[in-house]
Amino acid sequence: MNDLNLKELHNPDIPVPEEMQSNVAITSLSSLYNWSRAHSVWPMLFGLACCAIEMIATAASRYDLARFGMEVMRASPRQADLMIVSGTVTKKMVVPIVRLYNQMPEPKYVLAMGACASGGGPFKEGYNVVSGIDKYLPVDVYVPGCPPTPQALLYGIISLHKKIEKQNLAVSASVPWYGAGPNEAVPVPVLGPDIIDPRHAELFRREAMKNRPTPLVAEAVAEATGQSAEAGGHKE
Ligand code: SF4
Known part of the structure; x- marks a missing residue:
């Protein structure tokens, strides 16, 4: 794979031989790779507050996350590649959340579900709540609502799929983890009289x-x- 020139694979000027045109459904290694990743995202199994109830409903039979290859919610961060931050992030909880994120392998994604996870929600500036998980972790998709409906969460998940499908292995800025060594851990906040x-x-x-x-x-x-x-x- 390393010997392939990925930029060439993405070059639309390179003609596909006529005899192959009716058979070729996938036009590049990047597309194949992203298609398979996007449709087998495994979320981590944890919830923080009321939003988690809607996340659980999304995974149940009525909304059926299995349609997206996501039915396998993992109880271990080592096996998960999506963190759905579903609920209020308290100052005490942000410490283990960042630790769990650091334990997830790359490529990994974060979805902030609801007003609390996105910006503190009704508890913004509260004495024990952080004003959004994006102060500590890189968030890929925000889903608004208090709580967001299962449909809204599904829309956020589909947006994440689109984002993954747009990542280009030939452009290192869009996939900094590709071919890189161990990724740098996000600094774990320190819980004291206030979170640091x-x-x-x-x-x-x-x-x-x-x-x-x-x-x-x-x-x-x-x-x-x-x-x-x-x-x-x-x-x-
Ligand atoms: S956004 Fe609303 S529903 Fe979700 S955790 Fe916060 S208060 Fe609860």
Whole structure:
């Protein structure tokens, strides 16, 4: 496969011999590869909140995910290539979600189902909820709604199929995982008094230093509270 020039396979100027034209249904390796991937996506089996009920309904007989080759929901991230984030992402839950994402093999996709997963929903800016999973993971498809109906989720899944089918093995920007070594893990957020994304740690440190009270202010605070400035924890 490596010896093939994939760009040539996609060249529409290369004529298909006449005797083959009536038989050739698939015109390139990329199309074959993407067609098979798109129609055998295995979602990871987990749900977060009310949206998960609609996801379960989508997998049941009435809406029948099996039509899309997706009936095999996997209980292990090692065997899944689609993460459907179905529900409210709390600050406590985002840590295992990112860990699970890192354990999925490439190529992998993320579908944010519903208002909560897409942007925090009714709980946006709540003390315990993150404002969308896309702050931490790359999201491929957003499905709006609170909750989205099974039909809306199916539309999102079909949109994902289209996205997969458009990926071109000859263009590395569209398939950064193809032929690459082990992929880089997404930094796992740190749960403390507030959730911290390690990618922004330096920014937080700078802001914290900026807002640190000057010795003069520290003394005034200590005087007002009746503690020594040193005991108040403002010592350099
Ligand atoms: S978007 Fe609505 S239905 Fe879905 S998890 Fe949030 S509150 Fe529940």
